[in-house]
Amino acid sequence: MTGSFLVEGDTSIFQLDIFSLLLLLCGMLPLLAGAQRRADRQTLSNDRSFSMILLGDPQGYTKYDINQPLFDLCTAWIADNVDHLNIKAVLCTGDLVEQNETAIPLAFRKTDQTSAEQWRAASRAFERLDNKLPYVVCTGNHDYGYTKSENRLSRFPDYFPMTRNECWRHKIVSVCNNAHGIPTLENAAYEFHTDTWGDLLVVSLEFAPRDEAIEWARKLVAEPRYANTRVILLTHSFIAWKGNRKKTEPYELTDANYQQAIWDKLVYPSSNIRLVICGHECHPTTDYFETVGFRTDKNAAGKSVAQMMFNAQTADGQWHGNGGDCWLRILEFLPDGRTVSVRTFSPMFALSPVTCDKAWRTADYDQFTFDME
Numbered sequence: 001m002t003g004s005f006l007v008e009g010d011t012s013i014f015q016l017d018i019f020s021l022l023l024l025l026c027g028m029l030p031l032l033a034g035a036q037r038r039a040d041r042q043t044l045s046n047d048r049s050f051s052m053i054l055l056g057d058p059q060g061y062t063k064y065d066i067n068q069p070l071f072d073l074c075t076a077w078i079a080d081n082v083d084h085l086n087i088k089a090v091l092c093t094g095d096l097v098e099q100n101e102t103a104i105p106l107a108f109r110k111t112d113q114t115s116a117e118q119w120r121a122a123s124r125a126f127e128r129l130d131n132k133l134p135y136v137v138c139t140g141n142h143d144y145g146y147t148k149s150e151n152r153l154s155r156f157p158d159y160f161p162m163t164r165n166e167c168w169r170h171k172i173v174s175v176c177n178n179a180h181g182i183p184t185l186e187n188a189a190y191e192f193h194t195d196t197w198g199d200l201l202v203v204s205l206e207f208a209p210r211d212e213a214i215e216w217a218r219k220l221v222a223e224p225r226y227a228n229t230r231v232i233l234l235t236h237s238f239i240a241w242k243g244n245r246k247k248t249e250p251y252e253l254t255d256a257n258y259q260q261a262i263w264d265k266l267v268y269p270s271s272n273i274r275l276v277i278c279g280h281e282c283h284p285t286t287d288y289f290e291t292v293g294f295r296t297d298k299n300a301a302g303k304s305v306a307q308m309m310f311n312a313q314t315a316d317g318q319w320h321g322n323g324g325d326c327w328l329r330i331l332e333f334l335p336d337g338r339t340v341s342v343r344t345f346s347p348m349f350a351l352s353p354v355t356c357d358k359a360w361r362t363a364d365y366d367q368f369t370f371d372m373e
Contacts, residue, residue, distance in 0.1 A: 093279025
């Protein structure tokens with residue numbers, strides 16, 4: 001290409017070859033567009049799918065000041081991919097903090113943060129999703145009492161009031177009173193309308209739910225309006241990494257229903273609870289197998305109930321490490337209206353082209369599908 005381009009100034013005229021001008025403009029385009037070169041962009045397997053993102057127990061992030069930005073990264077990545085992955089909700093398995101109520105961070109040699117600092121860190125991370133996306137958070141054993149459920153006192157309602165996220169306004173359909181007679185998000189139900197799956201109901205239950213909470217959930221899912229609605233139950237403790245359900249756990253709570261009791265009193269008799277998601281259990285190991293669990297059983301109606309445990313806090317092989325390498329799960333709800341695809345992904349590894357090949361866990365316990373028909 002030949003020709004010239006004249007630029008007139010006050011005192012001089014510059015003549016540029018058009019080819020040189022094009023080269024100059026091409027070199028400036030990335031700067032003009034503000035484009036960021038990224039290795040973390042993911043896609044769903046079907047453009048008609050939608051997804052929910054599962055976050056395991058965040059306490060390993062919030063209990064150390066240096067780890068807190070990693071949890072921020074998790075929620076920042078989710079917020080950035082709401083449209084890209086057609087995300088309908090975020091589910092979090094609880095244990096937002098290491099200790100619910102302590103002003104001496106090193107008293108139990110598990111953290112360098114006071115409880116208030118831990119709660120603020122958890123709250124700050126979820127602020128990235130406020131008014132953008134509904135998130136469902138259940139309470140864990142560390143979210144009660146002083147260190148781990150000596151009683152039912154919790155700061156959770158202070159940091160996660162029902163008015164916090166505008167996206168909850170048209171999603172929350174019912175709440176249950178907590179142990180102090182106050183309706184909070186410790187026990188809450190959220191309704192989602194989809195084109196391919198019809199209606200879905202997500203019910204969040206407090207840790208070791210009281211009989212009152214169990215009965216509230218049982219009556220709710222049995223209402224005629226939910227007869228044809230598939231229900232996802234989110235509660236902190238339900239199965240261990242080996243897939244077994246425990247009859248009891250070593251906590252001081254009274255009026256507490258642990259894993260097997262939740263199955264017996266709520267899940268098994270409810271024909272429409274088709275998926276249970278929990279965290280809580282894990283072992284400090286670099287073998288991810290001991291940080292996840294899955295099993296399927298038939299309920300009283302003969303329908304399959306998938307049960308999935310995910311807890312990444314010891315994914316780097318230790319209780320007091322970086323909190324979980326930012327591992328999360330992408331639950332893709334395929335447009336056939338019955339199949340869920342599970343993928344385990346880390347935005348921390350994915351952000352860099354140097355480490356993005358480590359961003360997926362591909363063992364059969366970390367990448368699989370299951371049926372909710």
